[in-house]
Amino acid sequence: MAAEASPVGSRSRTVQNGSQVDSTTARSTQPARELRSALMQHARTARSLGHDWGHEGLRLSDKIRLAYWNAFQHDCLTTAKATAYSAIFAIFPALGFFAAMVTLLPYSGPVRSQIAIFLNRVLPASVAPLFEQYLINAHSSPKSTGVLLGAAVVSVVGAAGVLGTLMEGFRRAYNLTEECWGPGIRGVVRKQVQSFLLVPIALVPLTVASVLVVFGHLMLLGLMRFSPSGWDSGLYFTANTVRWIGSLSATAAVLAFIYRYAVPVRPTWRDVVPGAAFATATWFVSTLAFGFYVTHFANYSRVYGSLGTGIVLLVWLFLTALTVLCGAELNAELARDANLVVRPAPAPVVR
Structure with missing residues (x-):
């Protein structure tokens, strides 16, 4: 058991099961400790004047x-770049598999049109046509079962790689050592197994969010047919608001699940919800801002030619990964500020 001294009094934060803070991480977080100490001194001064500054x-x-300062200290920019690069290898096989599955539906035309509307709303303007082209090609050239299975396997492996890169950023956020998952090869295997297990489990709420966004318009039209006369506008506004709140809540649930189980410590659900909500809101705003910038100011195609769409997609994935990492940093900061004892996950039994 090891304890790290806090800059305020004798308060300490304990990390069990050999997850000590190494000397390199301790030196890199020294500016953050000084900033935290200065902010808390300023807070005590304001509180003495009658202001309530919270916990x-x-x-x-x-x-x-x-x-945000800890994210800079923990080199989250580099981790987000690596995550975006890994996501490129997962997103296209997954999209090809999904598009091929859509073509198997009896009436795939309306489904593909709703997916195109969803892509235009969520993705930057320069990226959406690239994904729409995938849907068109999948409809015109059906794939064999072997190709579909291969695309599914590649997409799962790529998604596990994305989670593995994010898990490295989460480890730095909680100031854990590189062997926090276990010593030697056992820790590496345990981390990889955890990343693979998180992929299908996280797909459940993510699928709910996607269905609400993609097919929510059709659901609203069906609901309007049975609504009483005069309730059309109010009912449509209420149902559309619930639809988007539900999709964003499902996205936050995915992030909260990843934040809780993608680290070798076990924070409670209450500890990971703030970071998940913060990351979801930041991702939504940053996506809108980046889409506005690409549409009205930037012209990547003029600079990069045919690679412009790929560059825009890579930058958007980088912003997405960065918001996820900043949400983990906020959870870790709240845990340190509350002087929580972070308990490690139970180690697997090796026979």
Whole structure:
């Protein structure tokens, strides 16, 4: 058992099961400790004047500021770049598999049109046509069963690689050593198995969110047919609001699940919900802002030619990964601020 001294008094944070903070990580987080100490001193001064600054004297804005600073200290920019690069190898096989499955439906035309509308709403304007082309090609050239299975396997392996890269960022957020999953080859295998298990489990709420966004318009039209006269506008607005809130909530649920089980410690659901909500909101705003920038200011096709669409997709994936990592940093900062004892997950029994 090891304990790391906190900059405030004798408060300490304990990490069990050999997950000590190594010297390199301790030196890299020294500026964050100084910033945290300065903010808490400022909070105590303000609290003495009658202001309520919340738990431990830090406002939420101060904690978010510390989370961003810790993200910089933990080199989240590099980790987000690696995650975006890994996602490229997973997203296209997954899209090909999904598009081929859509063609097996009896009436795939309306489904493909709704998917195209969804892509235009969620993705940047320069990226959506690339995915729509995948849907058209899959409809015109059906694939064999072997090709579909191969695409599914490649997409799962790629998704596990994306989660493995994110898990490295989560490890740094909680200041854990590289052997926090276990010593030697056992820790490497345990981490890889965990990343593979997270892929199908996280797909359940993600599928719910996708169905609400993709087919929500058709659901609303069906609901309008049975609505009483005069309730059309109000019912449509309410149902559409519930639809988007439900899809964003499902996305936050995916992130909360990943935050809880993608680290060798076991934070409670209450500890991971703030970071998941923050990451979801930040991702939504950053996607809208980036799409507006690409549409009105940037012209990647003029600079990169035919590679412009791929560059836009890579930048969008980078922003997505960065928001996920910043959400993990916020969860870790809230855990440190609350002086929580982070308990490790039970180690697997090796016979």
